Amino acid sequence: MNLTILGCYAATPRTFTNPTSQVLEIRNRLFLIDCGEGTQVQLRKNKIRFSKINHIFISHLHGDHFFGLIGLISTFALLNRVTDLNIYGPKGIKEIIQLQLKLSNSWTSYGLFFHELESKETRIVFEDEKVMVKTIPLKHRVYTNGFLFQEKIRERKLNIEAVEKYGIEKCYYQNIKNGKDIILESGELIENHLITSDPVLPMSYAFCSDTAYNESIIPMINNVDVLYHEATFLDSEAKLAQKTMHSTAKQAATIAFKANVKKLILGHYSTRYESIEIFRTEAEVIFQNVLLAEDGKSFEF
């Protein structure tokens, strides 16, 4: 699982900082999460191939999370993209994009599918044989969802030496990888654990931005490998965080601790702070494994 941060600052794009956007690669699938202004240039700078992006998840309709979407959609069309593109985001996003395409008299060369969200409960929004994506309802000034990316349980690993020892034919391998026991021609039962080993544990990633401190998300993100939680402010601005329905670094760490996640990535920093290192310092008092998002940084998990 690989995460590339394209932008991790709040509010407005600036000379050296970008609004929210990130690319999650999991089981060879690429998911673009949020798309602030300038995302298409950040994708180019980080050498992420446009053609690999087929699914875009938008958390909410504040500009720093979606103003780059129309530009990316248009660029895909200018590049004569043919593959379908799926957009998952709050109700209204389809109207915004379609109005702009209509008024510019330009239509996409590819299938553009909107999956509009309006439920306040968690929903499965994407699923294939390897990955599932669910919404994580968040608390913010407008309707907002985080997203939980879960790798599905992998096949058991075949112990080639063992299956050959028992003379098991190749046509049974898939059943064995799926966990089935085998009865040999001699009638002997070979239990699965004798010819396989446990698969690599499935990975999970939770993106939670923007949100006020909200303990109700804990059951959903319990034990995830990586939690990206917004930390717009430091504890010194806790009142402002509450008023604007954002979180502090301390609150993000508290959620990480209570949800027993393995790693916490902080991001969505207000541009008022000169250094982001202090976010880590504040969070580490409560939760040990803290990473700091930075524009252009990649994390391998």
Add this chain to the structure above:
Amino acid sequence: MNLTILGCYAATPRTFTNPTSQVLEIRNRLFLIDCGEGTQVQLRKNKIRFSKINHIFISHLHGDHFFGLIGLISTFALLNRVTDLNIYGPKGIKEIIQLQLKLSNSWTSYGLFFHELESKETRIVFEDEKVMVKTIPLKHRVYTNGFLFQEKIRERKLNIEAVEKYGIEKCYYQNIKNGKDIILESGELIENHLITSDPVLPMSYAFCSDTAYNESIIPMINNVDVLYHEATFLDSEAKLAQKTMHSTAKQAATIAFKANVKKLILGHYSTRYESIEIFRTEAEVIFQNVLLAEDGKSFEF
């Protein structure tokens, strides 16, 4: 008169090139012309004060000319702007902006006024005591206007030595600067030209992008000091230019020559060309005074 190019490339923003946007400063007024994605960052990079921008002119609703507008409008609000902002652009622009503000539940802290254009004839869209702005109807795939910025004729320059010699009182100075003759108490008539000199000639700037080759604009831009004319392609792509309703460098130069302008700035280059110098070479065969737009370049006239 000062012109700063924020972006001068066609189609999509890329790592080192920006879509159309430019700032014209004329008689201490700042006019933002077009607003492709990333314009707000380009304004920051070029140290142009956001608070000086009160009038934004949008030529047409193709993304590379206006996708940065909603971001700029939102940023102004986040910065608690109070001064009115005026947007001049094709019908539909108000709906696009207002829909996005509504869905993000964010409203501007300042007066946001839309002046929607739909006439196919030239119209005065802005006028104050020093500057007038008119539309230049262009030929493109969607409804498009160029803009003609005309400085008004300045007051005549007072010859202080001469007025003192005649003993003329200060209360008559404004009339003299306005071109009036003066009758002294002695009854002697002093003709205006004896006590003033000609004012600096008013400057004019014509922005013409995007457009197919279109001789009907010549009467409007005749004799302007500076013409910015799109040159998306070279003559080798003349057929493509015709099909997409763009111009070649040669065609831009032909318009400049026929309209007898003083200087021609080329821009809106297709990103297919490795060097832009060849645009100048091609244009100079027809018209001598050719300048090349470049992102971040300022021209003083």
